Amino acid sequence: MxxxxxxxxxxxxxxxxxxxxxxxxxxxxxxxxxxxxxWEPRAVYQHLEWLRSPNVLPFPVHVVNxxxxxxxxxxxxxxxxxxxxxxxxxxxxxxxxxxxxRRQCTSEFKLTPIMWHIRSLLxxxxxxxxxxxxxxxxxxxxxxxxxxxxPARQRYMVNCWPLIEKGMARRDCVRWLETHDYPPAPKSACxxxxxxxxxxxxxxxxxxxxxxxxxxxxxxQLRSGPARGINATEYMHAQRVPLSxxxxxxxxxxxxxxxxxxxxxxL
Numbered sequence: 001m002x003x004x005x006x007x008x009x010x011x012x013x014x015x016x017x018x019x020x021x022x023x024x025x026x027x028x029x030x031x032x033x034x035x036x037x038x039w040e041p042r043a044v045y046q047h048l049e050w051l052r053s054p055n056v057l058p059f060p061v062h063v064v065n066x067x068x069x070x071x072x073x074x075x076x077x078x079x080x081x082x083x084x085x086x087x088x089x090x091x092x093x094x095x096x097x098x099x100x101x102r103r104q105c106t107s108e109f110k111l112t113p114i115m116w117h118i119r120s121l122l123x124x125x126x127x128x129x130x131x132x133x134x135x136x137x138x139x140x141x142x143x144x145x146x147x148x149x150x151p152a153r154q155r156y157m158v159n160c161w162p163l164i165e166k167g168m169a170r171r172d173c174v175r176w177l178e179t180h181d182y183p184p185a186p187k188s189a190c191x192x193x194x195x196x197x198x199x200x201x202x203x204x205x206x207x208x209x210x211x212x213x214x215x216x217x218x219x220x221q222l223r224s225g226p227a228r229g230i231n232a233t234e235y236m237h238a239q240r241v242p243l244s245x246x247x248x249x250x251x252x253x254x255x256x257x258x259x260x261x262x263x264x265x266x267l
Contacts, residue, residue: 012190013140038068043186130156
């Protein structure tokens, strides 16, 4: 059986990969796969570069992608050239009621390129049959996120959650990294993820102003250009006003899931 880490380059998956390197999680993975949406924070790309540098991990880290989610927001198309893949934006319907979009970005920009690359590692085509239980996929979910556990969609894959098996919460991962003198891992999520808390938005505004400005622009682009087949107005923030107008200093947004997109983004 092949063992592959779904690497988000955030706290949990970083800890999981480094624990494997120390022999604290076995067996040694054959590879780690990072699915790049093209809109990760600068800190994530810098951390990923460190993870891929010599003498950090004893197994290869492959970077894959299925297009650029930021470009798709701008062009309002999805990875197949059709309607833009649904990020779960907050919506205001024509009758004034509120809703939320479907989460399809995970499938298009995370799960699909990871599955394609696993097939490549196995030396088979994208349509070839693979025997059941051929690949164990390690998912970086900790005990405080156990509700995110889901079985693999493909019969040839088996998902496992080593951190949960170790009884480790996110704070335990942070402590493990500190104990072993590793650099702190960033929070892994797209720059414009609608699940950011106000605290995350505020930090981005104050410490990564160029990234915040890009999120503000992307939010504006959700409401510009030709209609794309939905009868609702979309917003990046739960207050359903332009991100540039949100009062981030007084809080007030429900922290739906200020979680990390560790390769599976809430699945």
